[in-house]
Amino acid sequence: MPNQTADPPHHIAFVVLPEFSNMGLALAIEPLFVANWLAQRQIFRWSILSLDGLSVRASNGMHLPVDGALGEIGTYRTVIVVASFNVKAHAEDQRLLNWLRRMARFGADMGAIETGSEILAAAHLLDGHPATVHWDNLEGFQERYPDVEAVTQLYTMGRGRMTCAGATTTLDMMLRWIAEQTDTGLADEVAQHFLMARQRPPHQEQNAPDTALGSVANQKVQQALGIMQKTTDEPLLCHEVAARVGLSERQLQRHFQRHVGMSMAQQYLQFRLAKAHKLLQQTDLPVTEVAISSGFGSLENFSRTYRRHFGCSPSADRQQSTTAPVFRHRTMGRG
Structure with a gap:
């Protein structure tokens, strides 16, 4: 009772x-x-x-x-x-x-x-x-x-x-x-x-795609990915990224193709577009400022690249709704 x-x-x-x-x-x-x-x-x-x-x-x-x-x-x-x-x-x-x-x-x-x-x-x-x-x-x-x-x-x-x-x-x-x-x-x-064998502590990190990059088997690729993520506003040249991890550009490109499934330039662009996509949908920053923050020196180039990837202009993608364009996060290889 x-x-x-x-x-x-x-x-x-x-x-x-x-x-x-x-x-x-x-x-x-x-x-x-x-x-x-x-x-x-x-x-x-x-x-x-x-x-x-x-x-x-x-x-x-x-x-x-x-x-x-x-x-x-x-x-x-x-x-x-x-x-x-x-x-x-x-x-x-x-x-x-x-x-x-x-x-x-x-x-x-x-x-x-x-x-x-x-x-x-x-x-x-x-x-x-x-x-x-x-x-x-x-x-x-x-x-x-x-x-x-x-x-x-x-x-x-x-x-x-x-x-x-x-x-x-x-x-x-x-x-x-x-x-x-x-x-x-x-x-x-x-x-x-609720069939929960273990209650997770509050301080445990989310399994975000960006942090999950650490699961890539190759240590040099992990380091390069981290550098790319931190320099989306001012992208480095591929040979500069390679030099920072102690490899030649040719060696690092081979590792990227094997462990990530795309070239360094393609992955760099993915990081920059992901950042631009979030800033456009989640903030009121002007499109020009979003372009600069995402490493695009030319607004024309940014708009053209964004439209090719998302099917709309940056100025048309300012709401994070269920009908808005979606950025798909690829699962990194582990081999």
Whole structure:
């Protein structure tokens, strides 16, 4: 039987923004339900809010009914923003930002799933705090919010703030949060019901394609790839990269063909286009500045190369939506 003398449930508001991740929301709510079920009492309760009180379309096309609009339902001990695509537009919604600031002033802990961290950053609620940013949004986030310590670990938690990279890291973060709100024993039981043999620590790094380059077997190629990534704004000549790793250009080109599957120049261009793609979709930087930051000395050359790769001009690719062009990250060879 439920404990009638127990503390009132911890009330959580999930603020879901259009094109949010349905997976992220589910992995946040389901552990709360399982914790309540195991405890045989309502430790947690939650409300799902949208900007206008109407249903919200997820990135997968499903429409989610909500419990109300911002400001319509009670007070909350914790507020978690759930967002994924097209977050840049919502980061300028002053009504949303003001409501979040008000919740924080009233003492609510603030959290974010995936690009929800950008909303908290836009409200200046992450200034001076570490915040986890999904690897695909890191460069854009750092450009827009220099006062926030952007990190690529799985999740962060502390001083009334918690953020995660989304997807499966949402479950890791929520299990840790449940442990802090109740006890580790209950969180471990919840993890067992989710078939999680091991709960990942917050400081573990995301498996981003760029960091996964370290899995390339050849050490010289690893070093060269690292140099290329750090010099996308001022690309080196291929023989200069080779000299830095102690090989001739011909030797390093052979290693690239074997271990990466393309030439050095092709890989360099991939890094530069990836950077340009993120800056265009995730920031408001002028196209000319994006071109320079990506190592293109000529705007005409940048536009021509970008159009050839993405099928549109740089100026037509300024939204990170589900219908926008996608940059595919190749899996590096391991042989």
